Amino acid sequence: MSKLAPKGDYLFAMPSYGYTKMANPRMGETLRAARNRFANLVGMDTGAWLLAKAGLLDGLRATIHWDEITSFMETFPEVHVVEDRYVVEKGTATCGGASTAFELTLELIRQEHSPMFALEIAALFMHGDKLEMQNPLERWSTDTLVRSATTLMRRTIEVPLSIPGLASKLRTNQRTLEKRFQNEMNMTPLSVYKGIRLREARRLVELSTLSIAEIAARCGYQNTSAMIRAFRQEFGVPPGHCRHHD
Structure with missing residues (x-):
């Protein structure tokens, strides 16, 4: 045969x-x-x-x-x-x-899956210099406003900005910011911001011994239950299921 x-x-x-x-x-x-x-x-x-x-x-x-x-x-x-x-x-x-x-592979991942998943892969492999490691999207995003916005998002995880506040710091308006994110990532700025914060939460759950409450606070959630709900919605499981036990 x-x-x-x-x-x-x-x-x-x-x-x-x-x-x-x-x-x-x-x-x-x-x-x-x-x-x-x-x-x-x-x-x-x-x-x-x-x-x-x-x-x-x-x-x-x-x-x-x-x-x-x-x-x-x-x-x-x-x-x-x-x-x-x-x-x-x-x-x-x-x-x-x-x-x-590697850059091509990230782009294929972005097209086949999502910009957020490509962002995670880039960070996992420590792709780029120090600034790019903070915001690996910069390696292949062609929109300078989106690049600047996502960098600012990563720098303000613990105390998140409102989207109008984010736009103001970038010297633009919310409508322009929304449109540019939709064109570049097919996501709203709020969804990207939330995704960045929750992926940091997952990283801390997996790699640290911090309590879930501490992780929630570090990722901009004043209410631990709200973070747990958002985490489950994003990843399909509660934070405790991602915690590695010796």
Whole structure:
């Protein structure tokens, strides 16, 4: 009995060195066949070369490791080559190297799941410098107002600002802030603020020995019961279920 060909949401190609030898007719046939079984093909580092050689990037925007940009442009004129750190097109994605592979992965997580989940993953891996670790959204959000707002949210977890107050500190108005958050994250500023506070609460529940009441206070909840209700609504379980016991 023959084995079923694998299929899935994503297929990642990352050949690194020796990619020109790998870009042979057999590889092209394999990748073109995979196009019918995988919703998305991703070329990491020099993986874009394999996809382009197979004709899978024709007419699309793509990037590659910057050392190979010129050669890539000359070899595949039918590909719209850009010097971006990563490029996401419908059904394909490409990036330039090691650090950009992580940035691309965050973007795919953001698109497949949510900006809040991508924000958590970035923080978990301590992605970026000190400021970006406080607000990993800055690595891939293109809206400067949203970036500034989420940074301010993270700095005011214990004593949360009202949304009008937040807007005022950012020298804008609530309506503009709401619109920009909706466009960038498909969420309201209040929902993002709440999500940031509750994720900090979960982190403290999992990693500290602070009481639930202390955690609630540190995350801007004057009423412990209110934090527990919000926590359950956000994560599906009460805080106690996330606490690690020795």
